[in-house]
Amino acid sequence: MSDLVISTEKVGSVSLLRLVGRLDAHGADLAEPAFQAVDHKTAVVIDLGGVPYLSSAGIRLFVALQKNLQSQGGKLVLAEVQPYCRDVLKVSGLDQFFTIEETVTRAFLELGEKNSVFTRPAGRFVYQHGEDRMGAIEVLGDIGNVLASRITPALMAGKKFSSKEYSIGLGALGPSDEDVLPLLGEMITIGGTMVWLPTDGNDTPDFLVPQQDSDSVLIRTGFNVSLAGEFNEYVEFEAASENGATLGEIYESLMALARERRPDFRGALGLAMRAEVGELYGCGVVKSPIAANAPENGKLITDPENYEKWFEYDQTPRLRDVSALICGIGVDQSADLSVFDSKYLNSAFYINPGNADSTGLKLHNHGVCFRPFPLGEKPWSLEREIQRIVNDGDFVDMRHLFDRTTIQWALIGVVYVEDFRPDSSQSV
Known part of the structure; x- marks a missing residue:
């Protein structure tokens, strides 16, 4: 023995x-x-x-x-x-x-202990305490309108950049809702910038980093999910494997640790992440899901009969070894989700056929990628590192991220979700 x-x-x-x-x-x-x-x-x-x-x-x-x-x-x-x-x-x-x-x-x-270190199969998680009060996920529109391709001018909203610090959804930049409707695509706002994937056939993301708000240069969106509230915890993550851990595995670990550590955890969280990505898998809608483009068969754009025509998706890694900014939300489907407003909870997620992983979680993440970008000096600040890469990074791509995207290292801001609720920011 x-x-x-x-x-x-x-x-x-x-x-x-x-x-x-x-x-x-x-x-x-x-x-x-x-x-x-x-x-x-x-x-x-x-x-x-x-x-x-x-x-x-x-x-x-x-x-x-x-x-x-x-x-x-x-x-x-x-x-x-x-x-x-x-x-x-x-x-x-x-x-x-x-x-x-x-x-x-x-x-x-x-x-x-407010600074705690925990080891899980995915890797090492170092926690630092943030805001005590739980946050929320705010939903503008309904993912159902996107999936059925029935976005109309009446469903569009114009938002100031300051009102959408961390968000994902469907959107565009342009002088009016009518101008951008044919171009609506995947979008993310993070670090004061908006990055989006125009559905103009060029597969080239566009972005804007404003220095101030404007009543005319707006985030134009038909569907948006945003983090509301301050980060409750900051986490430094280092993968156990040199190949990295998947987004799904990181969410699983964060939720498992939340269940152990936080009696107030309700089964949902939102996050923003400055990450080093090993392999990126993702997708992007290639046609604007407006009423004029609705599939003739009357089925959703994610239906097997329509998916290949509506999405460009990765079966092999699109990118390797890049720096990224990621924003997303997740729920543990084994939790008692009846504590949330089902209307807004169900409006925030969808099942993407190209996302083959099944983790028991429901995730929705978007990411913007840069050529490898060095970290600043310690002690690291998530907000400062996001700002550095937004201002000085070499932009590469933007996608809806699949759960199998691998992360080697990351700074993560976590919002523990008290509820899903309607968007509270004023439209312009």
Whole structure:
């Protein structure tokens, strides 16, 4: 039988000890040097998720460490204690002597850590606290009108750039709604800029970075989904694999961590991301989904009979090794989504046939890509890094992103969604 394995990691001000194996007399002898080496003036979390057996020798280590920590101002939290080991602590009369948390994540919250590091199969997530108040997803129009190709002038809205800091949807730039209707395409607003993919047959995205608002130069849109509220958390992500993690895997991890860490999490989040992309898969609508272009068969533009005519989509990576700005939303379909206004929730998402992944999540993401762009100096700020690449980056492309797009590294701003609601910004 293999010996106990001990690893020690410094996470912020906390020492995290991970034990894997039997914590019997022999295991306690092996673990004791690591217990003695930790900083007794701060806090220690012991991850016991890999420990199936505990004896009095191991318990004595915990008691000695707790006493040393308490005498010097530190604190001990045990996490992920397995059922047999819990029973051993109970029969020893010491289950109330220790602070015990179900997960390592909750242990860090117990210690009041606002900067926390978590490792998941997708990679490493470093969290920093942001705004306490939850945000919302605001929806202008209905994705159903896009999919049925029934956008008309009456469904268009003109928005100032300042009202749509982080958003995705269908839109265009031009002097009037009538002028842009034949050109409506995929769009994203991020970092003060709008990037869109005109449906003029050239497959060349266009963009504008305004320095001030205007009543005439507007974001013209027939469908828009925007993040409302400040970012609740900022996350630095580094993929476990050199090939990167998929967008779907990153969303899965963010939602799993939210379920563990946040009692207020309702199953939906929005995000903005400054990312290093390994492989980009995406698509773009190639005809403006206006009433005049509606399919003759009366079916949706995503119907198998129409999809090939309406979308250009990637079966192999469109781009590799690019920097990107991404905005998106996601919901966990296993959550109780009845807490949200179903009208606006259902208006924000659609199933794209080219997005073959099935993750149990429903995602909607757009991204604008640049040639590889260096990060600024630490400490990194998401907003500052977005602004740097918008102002100085070499623009390459813009797409609706498929879930299988891979991310190697990213700064992510996360909005935990309290509700889906109608767009609140005033049209011009």
